[in-house]
Amino acid sequence: MRFKPKPFTEPVPFKCLYCLDCCRGRHVYLTLKDIERIARKGHDPQDFVTFSVEGNQIRFVLAVREWDLGCVFHDPETGKCKIHDANPIICRIYPFMVSRKPLGVEGEKPFEYKGQTLWLYYDESCPGINAEEPETAIDPEEIAELGLEFEREFERTDMEGFVELIERLEITETK
Numbered sequence: 001m002r003f004k005p006k007p008f009t010e011p012v013p014f015k016c017l018y019c020l021d022c023c024r025g026r027h028v029y030l031t032l033k034d035i036e037r038i039a040r041k042g043h044d045p046q047d048f049v050t051f052s053v054e055g056n057q058i059r060f061v062l063a064v065r066e067w068d069l070g071c072v073f074h075d076p077e078t079g080k081c082k083i084h085d086a087n088p089i090i091c092r093i094y095p096f097m098v099s100r101k102p103l104g105v106e107g108e109k110p111f112e113y114k115g116q117t118l119w120l121y122y123d124e125s126c127p128g129i130n131a132e133e134p135e136t137a138i139d140p141e142e143i144a145e146l147g148l149e150f151e152r153e154f155e156r157t158d159m160e161g162f163v164e165l166i167e168r169l170e171i172t173e174t175k
């Protein structure tokens with residue numbers, strides 16, 4: 001699924017239709033907080049964390065199933081996410097996106113939030129955007145907040161922190 005960005009500057013009606021499109025073939029980055037939250041729900045990091053070498057950095061990425069590249073937490077029977085209450089922050093942001101630079105899309109404009117200049121978009125290819133009976137309208141402020149949280153957490157996510165986290169999880173398990 002290719003992200004087709006549209007400027008997101010005012011509330012947009014949304015309802016997830018569980019079409020699976022955004023849970024298959026995607027590169028979902030994980031932060032240490034994401035990994036900890038999911039692990040504390042009883043999932044072994046060995047089963048859902050993979051590594052990606054990017055330049056001189058190791059990034060943590062959500063694992064996918066071999067047979068269809070669907071996320072390991074996607075339930076093929078219901079179409080729903082098995083860890084909805086604990087899912088990664090990237091999944092909570094989608095079908096929206098937060099950028100530090102303009103993407104060159106018609107109608108885009110900067111969004112000022114907490115002293116930061118951001119550019120916000122939504123994915124026009126998500127069928128839940130402007131759905132017929134929307135569950136809610138998503139505010140740009142809500143997404144900007146998640147975007148800043150992701151940026152902060154992503155920045156401090158590294159192998160040293162990952163090793164410490166695994167040790168902490170093992171200590172809690174053996175108590």
Ligand code: SF4
Nearest residue numbers: 016017019022126128
């Ligand atoms: S967020 Fe959009 S693309 Fe993803 S499952 Fe829901 S409706 Fe489909």
Ligand code: SF4
Nearest residue numbers: 023071073074081091
């Ligand atoms: S964690 Fe849930 S929402 Fe995120 S990609 Fe996997 S199934 Fe989809």
